Amino acid sequence: MSLQTQPYKGTRDFYPQDKQLQKYMFGVLRKVAESFGYLEYDAPILESLEIYQAKTGEEIVNQQLYTFQDKGGRQVAIRPEMTPSVSRMVAAKRQELAYPLRWYSLPNLWRYERPQAGRLREHWQLNVDLFGVESLAADHEIIQIADAILQAFGAHSNNYVIRINSRQLVDLYLKDYMKLSDQQVYQTTKLIDRWHKIEKAEFHQHASEILNDDKLYRELIELMESKDLGTLPTEIRNHQSVKDLNELMELLASSGVKSAVFDFSVIRGMDYYNGIVFEVFDSKPENIRSMFGGGRYDGLVGLFGVEPIATVGFGMGDVTLLRFLEAHKLLPKLEPETDVVVILIGEVYQKAQIVVKELRGMAVNVAVDTSTRKLDSQIKNAVKSGIRYCLFIGDEELESQTFKLRDLQKGEEKSLSLEQIASSLAVRHIQS
């Protein structure tokens, strides 16, 4: 039996082309995060199992977490998300860090489940978190960053929708206003979460069964359809969470975030969210699933035995982002990092080294074709690899110190000195 060449289930190999694309994407993410003053951090891919048990539901820990016991008998988990790790790091230095604390990271994360469109077992996720700001300025800034990222990739505001809700409002509405039982709250929450995934008739049917009250049922439907805070019942319209949402929407509008809407269907699964929550959706109807999201989770740092810290953040996965960029044709054509392939003519391998080394010294990325195959084969190979230029080096060139630089895209060939070659290729680096 021979070994499989496939990568492990639900994972991807990054061939140079894929890796280059990832580098491009991460580059944009880093640039935007840093433009808001965020600093990059990282943490180990392994964490003790208990930091996930402390904060999440049973199912996630039992079924969707990679866990094992190490040789010292410790229960270990491969991180499924970054939030507990960063909370741990902040808690560890709670007293000495300067707030507001703006941090981001690009961790690879693992979850054990059956892969499907846009969801794999390993993915990479931009995490952006703002610690120590209780006011709405934090929620506003985080959503601004999410918006700025999509804009930085060239997306238009109508390519995506940022749906915003408040956990406090959901609680208020279901418990205080509707006066539902715990069981009803749970069922209704799950149903609301599925609003965009199921047919209206199905939603209506389930809602009327759970609520068993015609007035409440119709009000809920109206609230979800309206996407307007003004449709909230007058009894709760002056509650703080509603004021917050109104103010947030106004802040976003005045800072040029055009894609944001209030949407009562946004819940998010994790229990640790305690304030504003948001999710970003592709406006293309064939990509119905949430792309990414986040919100406020003020209680998480406090789980590590220190005074809690107000926190707002979000996570954006590379798989869903890539799907979005592909669907909207927002991926640029990337040229190989290698600038030029040297094609040797005759027995000049050794003599050419001086020239090649000099070019590299002038910041040109040079690969030498060592195959000694016929010239046309070498040229074909260079074309296939996507490299823009090839440089011919033979006895004549070494004698005259002028070399033929061939532009493989245009088919033009020029005889140039090394300095001329280096400066014409340096232009490419500046442009890119």
Place this chain on the structure above:
RNA sequence: GUGCCUGUAGCUCAGUUGGUUAGAGCGUCAGUUUGUGGUACUGAAAGUCGAGGGUUCAAGUCCCUUCAGGCACCCCA
């Protein structure tokens, strides 16, 4: 974890109601007199038909099991 669909050359796929030695296009490699590519022509390599078992004189084709992939559910970090 549950359900549906799919596995034939590196890739995309043909392959009749089971019937000789499993095909095509693209790609790869080589050549068309070795200092110049994308075209053309010639030739070559390349498949345990996902794997294992069964039915049959005979299985790529039918049955069972299993593995892998895709999609949906569950869940969503």
